[in-house]
Amino acid sequence: xxxxxxxxxxxxxxxxxxxxxxxxxxxxxxxxxxxxxxxxxxxxxxxxxxxxxxxxxxxxxxxxxxxxxxxxxxxxxxxxxxxxxxxxxxxxxxxxxxxxxxxxxxxxxxxxxxxxxxxxxxxxxxxxxxxxxxxxxxxxxxxxxxxxxxxxxxxxxxxx
Amino acid sequence: xxxxxxxxxxxxxxxxxxxxxxxxxxxxxxxxxxxxxxxxxxxxxxxxxxxxxxxxxxxxxxxxxxxxxxxxxxxxxxxxxxxxxxxxxxxxxxxxxxxxxxxxxxxxxxxxxxxxxxxxxxxxxxxxxxxxxxxxxxxxxxxxxxxxxxxxxxxxxxxxxxxxxxxxxxxxxxxxxxxxxxxxxxxxxxxxxxxxxxxxxxxxxxxxxxxxxxxxxxxxxxxxxxxxxxxxxxxxxxxxxxxxxxxxxxxxxxxxxxxxxxxxxxxxxxxxxxxxxxxxxxxxxxxxxxxxxxxxxxxxxxxxxxxxxxxxxxxxxxxxxxxxxxxxxxxxxxxxxxxxxxxxxxxxxxxxxxxxxxxxxxxxxxxxxxxxxxxxxxxxxxxxxxxxxxxxxxxxxxxxxxxxxxxxxxxxxxxxxxxxxxxxxxxxxxxxxxxx
Numbered sequence: 001x002x003x004x005x006x007x008x009x010x011x012x013x014x015x016x017x018x019x020x021x022x023x024x025x026x027x028x029x030x031x032x033x034x035x036x037x038x039x040x041x042x043x044x045x046x047x048x049x050x051x052x053x054x055x056x057x058x059x060x061x062x063x064x065x066x067x068x069x070x071x072x073x074x075x076x077x078x079x080x081x082x083x084x085x086x087x088x089x090x091x092x093x094x095x096x097x098x099x100x101x102x103x104x105x106x107x108x109x110x111x112x113x114x115x116x117x118x119x120x121x122x123x124x125x126x127x128x129x130x131x132x133x134x135x136x137x138x139x140x141x142x143x144x145x146x147x148x149x150x151x152x153x154x155x156x157x158x159x160x
Numbered sequence: 161x162x163x164x165x166x167x168x169x170x171x172x173x174x175x176x177x178x179x180x181x182x183x184x185x186x187x188x189x190x191x192x193x194x195x196x197x198x199x200x201x202x203x204x205x206x207x208x209x210x211x212x213x214x215x216x217x218x219x220x221x222x223x224x225x226x227x228x229x230x231x232x233x234x235x236x237x238x239x240x241x242x243x244x245x246x247x248x249x250x251x252x253x254x255x256x257x258x259x260x261x262x263x264x265x266x267x268x269x270x271x272x273x274x275x276x277x278x279x280x281x282x283x284x285x286x287x288x289x290x291x292x293x294x295x296x297x298x299x300x301x302x303x304x305x306x307x308x309x310x311x312x313x314x315x316x317x318x319x320x321x322x323x324x325x326x327x328x329x330x331x332x333x334x335x336x337x338x339x340x341x342x343x344x345x346x347x348x349x350x351x352x353x354x355x356x357x358x359x360x361x362x363x364x365x366x367x368x369x370x371x372x373x374x375x376x377x378x379x380x381x382x383x384x385x386x387x388x389x390x391x392x393x394x395x396x397x398x399x400x401x402x403x404x405x406x407x408x409x410x411x412x413x414x415x416x417x418x419x420x421x422x423x424x425x426x427x428x429x430x431x432x433x434x435x436x437x438x439x440x441x442x443x444x445x446x447x448x449x450x451x452x453x454x455x456x457x458x459x460x461x462x463x464x465x466x467x468x469x470x471x472x473x474x475x476x477x478x479x480x481x482x483x484x485x486x487x488x489x490x491x492x493x494x495x496x497x498x499x500x501x502x503x504x505x506x507x508x509x510x511x512x513x514x515x516x517x518x519x520x521x522x523x524x525x526x527x528x529x530x531x532x533x534x535x536x537x538x539x540x541x542x543x544x545x546x547x548x549x550x551x552x553x554x555x556x557x558x559x560x561x562x563x564x565x566x567x568x569x570x571x572x573x574x575x576x577x578x579x580x581x582x583x584x585x586x587x588x589x590x591x592x593x594x595x596x
Contacts, residue, residue, distance in 0.1 A: 017287075017328040017330075018368075019242065019285075019368055022349070022368055024349060024350035024351075025330075025348055025349055025350045025368075026350065027350035027351075028331070028332065028333050028347060028350060029330060029331040029333070031333065032292055032331055032333045033331070053350065055350070059350075059351075062352060063350070063351065063352055066335065066352040066353065066509070067292075067332070067333035067334050067335050068333075068334035068335065068506075069292045069293070069333040069334030070333050070334070084499070085254045085453070085499065085503055086254050086255060086449065086453055086485055086496065086499060086500060086503075087254065087255055087411035087412055087483075087485050089495075089496070089499050090412055090413065090485075090487060090491055090496070091412070091413075123252070123254070123336065123503055123506060123507065124252060124253070124254040124255070124256075124336075124453075124503070125293050126251050126252070126256065126257045126259075126260050126291070126293070126294065127257055128254070128255050128256065128257045128409055128411040128417075128483060128485070129163065129164060129257050129409050129410060129411045129417045129418045129419055130163050130164070130257075130417070131411055131412075131417070135293065138293070138295040138296060139296075140296075142163060
């Protein structure tokens with residue numbers, strides 16, 4: 001597999017950043033950055049990361065199952081992540097998640113038929129003082145209300 | 161970028177550049193005294209630096225509150241092995257959102273703190289482990305690191321001092337457990353993040369089998385001020401053995417939630433009413449999570465208390481990571497306990513059975529309880545099950561799940577009794593009114 005020139009440059013730098021002989025250290029970040037580019041973690045991608053980091057495919061595979069941001073199945077182009085942990089919960093995050101689910105017509109870790117959106121109820125994302133918070137892919141949105149969420153989703157639809 | 165208005169009651173040491181134009185840039189940092197502490201530290205011996213940090217009474221801001229100077233002294237400086245510094249920027253403790261601001265608004269303060277720690281423990285390589293969700297901060301730190309290299313504040317022979325240091329970022333990929341320092345070490349080695357048995361402690365055998373100093377972002381960000389102004393000045397800001405200021409992440413049912421830098425020992429009620437603008441909608445205070453979801457909760461009548469490590473330990477709670485969550489009278493404590501346990505059950509790495517099985521069983525019991533199918537005998541059982549997890553796991557995640565649960569069951573038994581005999585949650589209606 002080959003990636004974009006930017007990602008190839010990042011990976012080259014990444015592999016050099018660890019002490020000599022410790023290329024296994026690049027497994028987790030390499031998987032995440034590769035997933036961002038190709039959409040999900042396929043068997044082919046696992047083998048590619050294993051080859052680049054000089055470890056067995058199984059050693060990469062077991063890592064994929066552990067980290068919650070690594071996904072075996074394709075996500076939507078816009079991954080909607082709603083935090084429902086304590087600070088968000090007490091300011092209406094459950095209702096916000098329900099609203100998102102109804103609006104998108106999908107549940108936890110599901111993808112809309114057109115592949116535009118996926119939804120996930122996530123753990124604390126570090127935005128507690130500006131709760132409730134969501135992330136659309138990597139972008140944070142703070143103090144989100146159902147109305148604000150509708151607007152954000154409409155903006156994504158318009159842009160894509 | 162700032163997400164909330166500062167408070168006039170703040171004492172700005174670590175956040176003094178927040179709000180300045182381009183506060184994140186190297187130029188701003190240099191124009192406001194940046195990297196002077198590093199040059200001063202180079203003239204000091206490692207012993208003198210560590211002594212200064214000990215005098216400052218700085219304690220680990222990641223949650224454990226371990227004295228930082230003491231931790232630095234555990235690293236065997238004369239070891240022939242390379243020594244590493246790993247900065248814990250995995251900020252994942254529910255209620256906590258401060259390291260984010262330090263990296264976003266003043267990344268060079270962190271880099272300078274790392275360099276001083278490097279000088280103190282004879283380390284020349286560091287990694288900032290940043291949680292995967294904070295992608296924009298990985299980019300922000302990479303930019304700051306790039307600027308520091310370009311202007312000779314990182315790399316070989318920094319500012320002609322003969323001191324070398326290389327610094328990199330490393331992305332996590334979503335795992336609360338990786339904030340635990342030994343699990344973080346496994347994670348940075350490319351494995352599942354499961355904790356290691358201690359001893360050996362990371363200071364002696366850490367990343368890649370080498371001595372490793374692990375510190376939180378806020379801890380290291382405090383170091384330049386300690387070297388510039390002296391450890392005694394920092395210590396004097398707080399009560400004895402609880403030096404300096406810390407970043408309090410106020411969230412929940414208050415009028416002005418936000419991140420505020422306050423001196424150690426600041427009274428919690430004043431924090432709520434004078435810094436946080438008081439309770440929302442004039443409701444009554446019910447409980448406070450003092451320092452992140454792992455801490456035993458405080459009842460309203462326990463909140464007239466100075467917020468520092470030792471004062472909270474006296475009431476059997478913790479200052480933790482500074483995530484202070486304020487709950488009003490309409491909060492269902494069964495629901496709250498249920499959500500906390502859902503989190504720990506999800507995040508338990510599964511390595512230790514008391515944690516893996518305990519969190520899952522507690523989650524099932526709390527789910528059942530909140531749905532109205534709980535039994536009276538479940539109330540003491542929740543506490544008993546939690547107590548059986550305490551101290552029986554490799555890392556603190558099992559304790560972190562048990563401690564808040566024990567406190568909620570003991571302090572808010574009424575809420576559990578109100579859910580018995582198939583009764584619907586008494587707070588559902590109240591919370592709907594708040595939402596409307």
